[in-house]
Amino acid sequence: MKWMGTNPVLFKELKLRFRSFKSFNGMLFFLLAMCIFVFGYIFLTVTISGHSYFRPSESFVLFAFLSFIQLGLVLFTAPGLTAGAISSEREKQTLPILLTTSQSSFQIISGKLMSSVAFLLFLIIAGMPVYSLVFLFGGISPWDFIKIFLFLFVILLAFGSMGVMFSTLIRKTVVSMIATYGTMLFLSVVTGFLFIITMRMKEMSQMGTMVTPSYFGHFLASINPGVLFASFLSPNVFGIVEELTHVDFPIWIGFLIFYGFLTVVSIGIAVRKLRVNTNKYR
Amino acid sequence: MIEIKGLTKKYGSFTALDNLHLTLNEGTVFGFVGANGAGKSTTFLILATLLQATSGEVHINGVNVREKPAAVRKLIGYMPDFFGVYDQLKAEEYLDFYGASYGIPADERKKLIPQLLELVNLSHKRSSYVDLLSRGMKQRLCLARSLIHDPKVLILDEPASGLDPRARVEMRDILKTLKKMGKTIMISSHILPELAEMCDEIGVIDNGKLIAHGSVAEIQMKLQGEKVITVKVAVHAINEAISFFEEQPHISSIDMLESGDGITFKYVGSEGEQISLLQQAVKKDIPVVSFMEHVTNLEDVFMEITKGAD
Numbered sequence: 001m002k003w004m005g006t007n008p009v010l011f012k013e014l015k016l017r018f019r020s021f022k023s024f025n026g027m028l029f030f031l032l033a034m035c036i037f038v039f040g041y042i043f044l045t046v047t048i049s050g051h052s053y054f055r056p057s058e059s060f061v062l063f064a065f066l067s068f069i070q071l072g073l074v075l076f077t078a079p080g081l082t083a084g085a086i087s088s089e090r091e092k093q094t095l096p097i098l099l100t101t102s103q104s105s106f107q108i109i110s111g112k113l114m115s116s117v118a119f120l121l122f123l124i125i126a127g128m129p130v131y132s133l134v135f136l137f138g139g140i141s142p143w144d145f146i147k148i149f150l151f152l153f154v155i156l157l158a159f160g161s162m163g164v165m166f167s168t169l170i171r172k173t174v175v176s177m178i179a180t181y182g183t184m185l186f187l188s189v190v191t192g193f194l195f196i197i198t199m200r201m202k203e204m205s206q207m208g209t210m211v212t213p214s215y216f217g218h219f220l221a222s223i224n225p226g227v228l229f230a231s232f233l234s235p236n237v238f239g240i241v242e243e244l245t246h247v248d249f250p251i252w253i254g255f256l257i258f259y260g261f262l263t264v265v266s267i268g269i270a271v272r273k274l275r276v277n278t279n280k281y282r
Numbered sequence: 283m284i285e286i287k288g289l290t291k292k293y294g295s296f297t298a299l300d301n302l303h304l305t306l307n308e309g310t311v312f313g314f315v316g317a318n319g320a321g322k323s324t325t326f327l328i329l330a331t332l333l334q335a336t337s338g339e340v341h342i343n344g345v346n347v348r349e350k351p352a353a354v355r356k357l358i359g360y361m362p363d364f365f366g367v368y369d370q371l372k373a374e375e376y377l378d379f380y381g382a383s384y385g386i387p388a389d390e391r392k393k394l395i396p397q398l399l400e401l402v403n404l405s406h407k408r409s410s411y412v413d414l415l416s417r418g419m420k421q422r423l424c425l426a427r428s429l430i431h432d433p434k435v436l437i438l439d440e441p442a443s444g445l446d447p448r449a450r451v452e453m454r455d456i457l458k459t460l461k462k463m464g465k466t467i468m469i470s471s472h473i474l475p476e477l478a479e480m481c482d483e484i485g486v487i488d489n490g491k492l493i494a495h496g497s498v499a500e501i502q503m504k505l506q507g508e509k510v511i512t513v514k515v516a517v518h519a520i521n522e523a524i525s526f527f528e529e530q531p532h533i534s535s536i537d538m539l540e541s542g543d544g545i546t547f548k549y550v551g552s553e554g555e556q557i558s559l560l561q562q563a564v565k566k567d568i569p570v571v572s573f574m575e576h577v578t579n580l581e582d583v584f585m586e587i588t589k590g591a592d
Contacts, residue, residue, distance in 0.1 A: 006382075008379055008382035008383045009383075011379075011382070012368070012371070012379045015370075015371070015375070016368060016370045016371070019370050020370065092366035093362070093364050093365050093366035094365070094366040094367065094368065096327075096330075096332055096360075096362050096365070097360070097362065097365055097380075097424075097427070098383070099331075099332060100330050100331065100332065100355055100358070100360045101355065101380060101383035101384055102352065102355055102356055102383060102384045102385050102431070103383050104352075275332075
């Protein structure tokens with residue numbers, strides 16, 4: 001991991017990002033929104049229920065909401081942070097100079113990706129004190145917490161890599177953003193919708209006949225971040241998916257394989273295509 | 283130091299570079315002259331490992347650009363004609379980033395950066411944000427950036443474009459210093475007299491072809507075959523002078539000066555024949571006030587060589 005410690009692009013990006021007022025504003029508003037939500041929820045729950053305490057079951061609902069806010073943050077911020085990583089360098093005419101330095105394509109791409117991932121992780125970690133307030137009221141185990149963060153990290157890395165890939169392949173940042181957000185929406189919304197349609201069609205076609213497993217339906221459920229995320233908050237989601245698809249395979253394994261593959265392929269394509277004009281005779 | 287053999291670059295049916303051959307020795311300052319779109323920047327992009335040629339070979343210090351681009355990047359310092367900077371970085375941070383990008387250790391960079399800033403007269407701006415620098419300062423900072431890893435070859439694409447006269451003079455002085463340091467420099471520019479002043483060799487490129495290559499004097503000599511001579515005479519004798527010169531051999535395109543006191547014409551002949559021509563005019567009692575050969579500068583050479591290019 002020597003490249004991580006000596007990656008000039010990573011340090012330059014972090015310096016530029018943390019020096020910008022936009023980053024400060026983003027963090028301020030994110031933490032403000034979380035605080036308002038947490039304290040507002042506690043206040044409303046306590047005053048409406050008439051109790052002077054906060055029940056563990058109510059604490060779990062708060063945890064679930066905060067977790068969905070974090071997921072939303074990752075899903076909508078990761079593409080925005082990474083989809084201009086290379087194309088903006090191209091637009092600002094700084095890319096040719098960068099490409100004539102001794103840095104390898106992998107160093108440049110990984111530096112760009114890691115700086116965006118680091119910024120988002122920083123946002124998530126900055127929100128931890130507010131997030132961990134739920135521990136005060138019980139109902140949440142540290143393992144629940146760790147699972148959510150590992151999941152967010154995998155998603156962040158996958159969508160971040162995809163953003164960098166589109167940014168390398170597409171010249172204009174705006175188009176790259178549209179492509180990245182489009183893919184993110186497809187994977188997180190359209191796959192869920194397709195899963196419901198697939199299951200309904202399967203149910204209708206197999207009425208009165210022997211039930212066969214739906215591997216495609218299971219695949220759709222595995223790659224939809226919302227399904228796995230829901231299963232962390234409510235473990236019986238696993239059972240529901242298994243019951244619907246008749247496939248006895250943990251969706252989190254399918255999820256890890258798919259997003260791991262997506263990350264590796266995206267980074268691989270970005271590295272290969274960064275110096276597209278110099279790779280072969282045309 | 284730089285060896286280009288049969289370099290060709292095609293974009294579909296358009297040929298941007300057509301079988302370019304060029305050899306430059308170590309320490310040479312080579313000026314690349316050509317109209318916009320002639321192929322200068324394409325050549326530089328290929329040398330800088332940013333573009334792959336359709337065919338042909340380029341070797342820099344014996345290293346093949348296509349086969350070992352990473353090794354070539356360590357040998358060259360490239361300054362493109364249009365470039366951006368990271369506005370939120372300070373001048374010294376900008377150089378430090380590129381120093382790190384070339385793998386120069388941090389303690390070495392600390393010593394190197396002040397020296398480079400001094401070389402390009404930007405020591406007083408070391409802590410200024412790059413976006414607060416003037417265009418000329420940004421150009422100089424970019425030049426310092428291209429020198430950070432002490433490259434043997436500098437590839438400078440229009441380094442003085444868009445600069446005011448003072449900034450151009452400053453840039454030219456820095457380039458003269460680099461020449462003294464023994465760097466091999468390839469430079470393109472539209473400010474031709476400046477190239478003539480600092481370059482050992484000039485190459486004229488037109489429509490992707492190198493149509494002339496040699497020292498500034500050699501290229502100027504190419505046009506000396508047909509000299510332009512201006513003869514000023516007493517106003518009352520102008521018709522007499524025209525008649526005389528019209529009768530002489532090797533003279534063409536006689537034009538009267540707008541002031542009416544002289545003529546210009548094209549002449550093909552040696553220096554001795556030129557002296558004899560003047561002597562004959564004097565013998566014929568033509569009142570010659572001055573007899574002057576027009577000195578061809580690089581701009582004239584460029585215009586002459588590339589005329590009809592469009």
